[in-house]
Amino acid sequence: MRSLFRSRTRHLPLPSPIGTVRAEARALRVRLGGRTVLSEVELAVAGGEVLALVGPNGAGKSTLLAALAHDLPAESGEVWIDGRPAGAWTPADLALRRAVLPQSAELSFPFPARDVVRMGRAPWAGSDAEDEDDEAVRSAMAATEVTRFADRSFAALSGGERARVSLARVLAQRAPLLLLDEPTAALDLRHQELVLRVCRERAAAGDAVVVVLHDLGLAGAYADRVAVLHRGRIAAEGPPSEVFDAELLSHVYMQPVEVIDHPRTGEPLVIPRREG
Amino acid sequence: MALLAKPPELSATDGDTPPRRRRTGPLLALGMTAALLALCLLSAGLGAYDIPVGDVLGSLLHRTGLGGHALDRVGESVLWNVRLPRVALALLVGASLGCAGALMQGVFGNPLAEPGVIGISAGAAVGAVASIALGLTFLGNWTVAVCAFVGGLATVLLVYALSRSGGRTEVVTLILTGIAVNAFAGALIGLCVFLADSAQVTQITFWQLGSLAQATWPKVLAVLPCAVAGLAVAPWFARKLDLLALGERPARHLGVDVERLRLVLVLVVALLTAAAVAVAGIVTFVGLLVPHLLRMAAGPGHRFLVPGSALGGALVLVAADLAARTVAQPAELPLGVLTALLGSPFFFWLLRRTRRRQGGWA
Numbered sequence: 237m238r239s240l241f242r243s244r245t246r247h248l249p250l251p252s253p254i255g256t257v258r259a260e261a262r263a264l265r266v267r268l269g270g271r272t273v274l275s276e277v278e279l280a281v282a283g284g285e286v287l288a289l290v291g292p293n294g295a296g297k298s299t300l301l302a303a304l305a306h307d308l309p310a311e312s313g314e315v316w317i318d319g320r321p322a323g324a325w326t327p328a329d330l331a332l333r334r335a336v337l338p339q340s341a342e343l344s345f346p347f348p349a350r351d352v353v354r355m356g357r358a359p360w361a362g363s364d365a366e367d368e369d370d371e372a373v374r375s376a377m378a379a380t381e382v383t384r385f386a387d388r389s390f391a392a393l394s395g396g397e398r399a400r401v402s403l404a405r406v407l408a409q410r411a412p413l414l415l416l417d418e419p420t421a422a423l424d425l426r427h428q429e430l431v432l433r434v435c436r437e438r439a440a441a442g443d444a445v446v447v448v449l450h451d452l453g454l455a456g457a458y459a460d461r462v463a464v465l466h467r468g469r470i471a472a473e474g475p476p477s478e479v480f481d482a483e484l485l486s487h488v489y490m491q492p493v494e495v496i497d498h499p500r501t502g503e504p505l506v507i508p509r510r511e512g
Numbered sequence: 513m514a515l516l517a518k519p520p521e522l523s524a525t526d527g528d529t530p531p532r533r534r535r536t537g538p539l540l541a542l543g544m545t546a547a548l549l550a551l552c553l554l555s556a557g558l559g560a561y562d563i564p565v566g567d568v569l570g571s572l573l574h575r576t577g578l579g580g581h582a583l584d585r586v587g588e589s590v591l592w593n594v595r596l597p598r599v600a601l602a603l604l605v606g607a608s609l610g611c612a613g614a615l616m617q618g619v620f621g622n623p624l625a626e627p628g629v630i631g632i633s634a635g636a637a638v639g640a641v642a643s644i645a646l647g648l649t650f651l652g653n654w655t656v657a658v659c660a661f662v663g664g665l666a667t668v669l670l671v672y673a674l675s676r677s678g679g680r681t682e683v684v685t686l687i688l689t690g691i692a693v694n695a696f697a698g699a700l701i702g703l704c705v706f707l708a709d710s711a712q713v714t715q716i717t718f719w720q721l722g723s724l725a726q727a728t729w730p731k732v733l734a735v736l737p738c739a740v741a742g743l744a745v746a747p748w749f750a751r752k753l754d755l756l757a758l759g760e761r762p763a764r765h766l767g768v769d770v771e772r773l774r775l776v777l778v779l780v781v782a783l784l785t786a787a788a789v790a791v792a793g794i795v796t797f798v799g800l801l802v803p804h805l806l807r808m809a810a811g812p813g814h815r816f817l818v819p820g821s822a823l824g825g826a827l828v829l830v831a832a833d834l835a836a837r838t839v840a841q842p843a844e845l846p847l848g849v850l851t852a853l854l855g856s857p858f859f860f861w862l863l864r865r866t867r868r869r870q871g872g873w874a
Contacts, residue, residue, distance in 0.1 A: 250575070331767030344621035344757040345812035355755055359767040449556055 247329050248320060248363060249412055251442075254284035258413040258444035259304050259334070263313035266296075266303050273299045274468045276422050277313070283412060286435050286445045288455040288476075291465035292489050298339060300465065304446060305336045317413065331359035335409040338470040340434045341402040343390045347498050349401045350386040353377055356408035368410070376407035379434050381427070395422040403431060407438070414438060414446040420454060425476040432458040452506040456480060464488055540809055545870050548827045552603070555834040556595045560842060563587055563595075564834075567763025598727035602833045603826045604739045605724070605788040606798060610825015611746050612784035613799020614806075614818050617755035619777045620676075622686055623804065624862065627685060627785040628796030630686060631693030632667045636782075636789035637719050638700045645704035657734055661786035667693060668778050670784075673867035720828045722793035722848020724833050731791050738787035742780050743822055749777060756857040757812070797855020798825050798832075804862065 238408045257280050266274040274296045281287045281304075289297045302308045303315055306322035315322045318333050325333070335356070343352065353376055356367045377383045380400040385393060390401060399422040406414065416435070419427040432454055435445045437462070443475040455462050455474040463473040466488045472479045482495045485506060555565045563583065571591055575582025582588055609627065616625045616632075627633045640649075643659035651658055675689040705716055718726070755763040764770050788795065800826040803817060810816050829847075832854075834865050836845040 305553065305765065307764070327764055327769045328767040331765060334765075336762070336765040337760070338762055342759055345623065345760075347754070347757065347812055350811065351754075351811075352758075355758065355766060358751065358755055361751070 237346045246326075246332065246363065248365075249333050250376060251332050252283060254282075256283045256315075256438075258318060259380075259415075259446070260316040261300070261304060261313065264300075264310055264317065265280040265305050266299055266308055267311045268299065268308070272311075272468060276301065277468075277470055278365065279463060279470060279473070281413070281444045281446050283442045283444045284439055285460040286432075286439045286447065286458060288459035288462045289446065289448045290452060290455050291466060291471075291482060292378045295488075297327055297465050299468075301336075301417050301446060301448055305334060306330060307336075322502060326383055328359065328440070331409070331411070333411055334413040334415060335406040335411040337403055337419055339417045339421070341390075341398045346389040346391045348378070348387050349390050349397075353382070353386075353399055353404045353408050354388050356405040357498065359409060359411075365410075372408045376404040379407060379437075381403040387500070396424060396427060400431075401428060403434075407434065412443050414443055414445045414447075416445070416481055418448050418450065420449065420451065426501070428454060430454060452480065452485070454503045456506065457501075476504050480506055492499045524633060533605060535810075537810045537820070540581055540806070541820060544823045544827055546605075546821070548823065549831065551827065551830045551834065552599050555599050555602070555830055555866045557589060557801065558834065558838055559590075561586070561590045565589055593729075594727075597729050597732050597832065598724050599793055599830060600732045600733070601724050601727040602830045603644075604723060604732065604746025605792045605795065606826040607743055607822040608735075608784040608788040608824070608825070609783050609792070609795060609798040609829070610802040610821040612744055612781045612788070613825070614803040614814070614821035615746055615749075615753070615777055615784075616781050616799065617803055618814055618818075619781070620686065620758070623637065623807070624800070624859075624866065625686060625798035626797065627664075627781065629800060629859070630671050630690035631697055632671065632781070632785050633794045633796065634694050634701075635667025635670075636660040636664035636699035636786045637794050638697045638704075639786075640790055641701050641704045641716050641719050644712050644719075645708040647712075654734060657738060657790035660790040661738070661782060664779070664786040664789065665779070665782035667697070668782050672774075672778060675854075679703050704769060719789075719793040720848075721846035722795040723836075723844075723846045724792055724852070725792070725837075725844060735791050737781050738790075742784040742787065745776075745780055746784075746818050746822070747781075747815070749773065750818050751852040753777075753814040754812075794831070794846055795857060796852050798828055798851055800862075801855055801858055802828055804858075806873060 260280040261277045263271065264274055264277040277300060277432055289300060291297050299308065303310060306315060306317065317325065317330065322330070324374050327469050350373070356376070357372060360366050362368070377386060381402050382397065382400050382404050385397060390398060393401065399419065403419055406416070419431050423431060428451070435447055436458055439445050459476060461474060462476050462479045464471045464479060464484065471488055480495050484505055485495070486492045494507050496505050496507065498505055553565050553568055557565050557568045566582055567587065568575055568591065570580035571588065572582050574582050581589065604864045613626050616627060616858050637660070639659035639662050640656050643656050648655050648659065671689050675685045701716070701720065705713055708716060753766050755766050755768050756773070760770050803821045805819055806820045806824055810820065832851055833847055836850045839845065
């Protein structure tokens with residue numbers, strides 16, 4: 237019984253220089269429901285960069301993100317976080333190192349939005365960083381533009397508003413590794429841009445950001461690197477300008493596409509080829 | 513163009529944060545404590561042999577050596593051997609049930625979870641009834657409580673294993689599991705009744721109706737450790753229960769060791785329920801009603817809800833027991849019957865409301 241109540245010493249993450257590898261998948265293979273969903277995945281993300289995971293439905297993007305978050309066990313290979321195998325960290329230590337935005341946000345009880353954001357500070361309770369709680373919550377809510385409805389019940393918010401409150405919770409956690417599963421799915425144009433700007437800001441501040449995206453335009457504009465997943469494997473990986481190849485994407489998505497450069501910024505734009 | 517370049521919403525939202533919602537928790541706790549004290553004094557005084565509240569206070573002060581005065585022989589005996597153990601038992605049972613309800617709703621992530629509804633009280637009663645019917649006395653005074661604990665624990669684990677998927681429990685699954693568990697427990701109790709002799713049958717009937725009529729100091733002492741241990745441990749987990757409302761994975765992402773939390777809380781719920789059932793039989797709906805009303809009044813944060821539900825549960829049960837033994841004088845209503853009479857319509861309303869909000873049971 238004693239082990240159930242003991243308080244353990246925590247290992248606070250040390251500030252590391254930009255470029256430190258925050259998460260790494262090594263020869264990762266994951267099985268779900270008797271089916272191999274990921275195989276031979278080699279991927280690393282370092283502080284200071286935004287890595288986008290793209291690919292068609294069922295390619296394994298969310299599975300890879302969940303494996304990096306240490307939600308799913310690896311069948312073979314392993315996931316390392318902050319220089320250790322993910323399984324070697326306690327849940328409390330892991331929470332100081334990586335924050336995860338799930339695809340859909342649910343809440344069993346009607347907490348106000350502000351309390352939901354504040355839940356992101358839970359890992360730091362009892363540490364010196366607890367003093368930053370108010371500031372972290374305030375700035376996370378400002379960054380995601382949710383301050384206006386901070387006192388409304390989470391249950392009463394629209395899908396897009398909930399998504400932003402959840403993102404604010406993840407930002408308030410202030411972990412050096414951010415894993416975001418389709419943060420833009422429920423959002424309007426303005427807030428899609430806002431969310432990816434926030435990702436860029438966090439990367440500029442030294443964090444590692446992994447983001448699952450469906451919109452290749454957003455990936456091309458905001459990601460430093462893109463990993464294209466195809467049937468559980470990484471089909472291509474690198475800067476968007478290299479990876480966004482019309483032939484590759486047409487094959488992976490089973491939909492003919494054209495890739496053109498934006499006339500002003502030069503970013504690659506992926507457009508489905510439509511007859512007519 | 514210059515105007516458009518600046519995001520228009522920022523100026524409206526990035527200013528001062530709006531004022532926080534008024535915190536009703538402390539006020540509510542204070543009010544409930546005052547009401548509880550008043551009710552306890554009233555309950556100690558009222559009954560077939562009325563003792564004025566002033567005399568109750570006087571006798572209490574006298575026994576604690578703070579002045580006051582003793583009552584006559586009959587009054588003193590009624591107060592100290594009948595009324596006060598009963599009030600003390602009502603406090604313990606009510607606090608245990610209220611707290612167990614709040615914990616269980618948090619663990620299941622479902623506001624309809626309650627020890628009675630999902631069959632844990634019935635499971636604990638099976639343990640208690642079996643120990644009576646089989647004439648078990650291997651632990652003396654504690655036998656019934658221990659058997660109730662084992663029965664309650666087994667049922668919690670069973671319901672937990674059967675009704676969850678993906679870290680959540682849908683309402684339908686939970687209620688249906690409760691029906692199945694209650695039916696099975698009912699059958700086992702029936703079997704015990706069949707095997708028992710007539711004296712034991714009378715004792716068993718007491719469990720099924722739920723009552724505090726047989727309160728004595730030894731009974732109070734028998735449940736005290738269980739109830740106090742459970743109540744003392746529960747508030748420790750309040751913050752983690754808040755996080756669990758996000759779902760299992762997000763709670764884990766925030767550093768909660770979900771498996772361990774669940775295990776500990778299931779043990780605490782079984783402990784509290786068993787404590788209550790061992791002395792009072794099956795008293796339903798207290799654990800459902802109290803956390804719900806408090807959540808409506810003071811929000812869903814468990815730091816208030818868990819201790820608040822213990823306080824509120826005690827308040828409701830002292831009041832219900834007072835009503836049970838005074839409304840139909842000189843006869844006495846079984847306490848469990850009274851709480852079920854009042855609680856069932858509330859449960860019905862809650863079901864309707866939940867269904868309307870969800871737009872169906874999906």
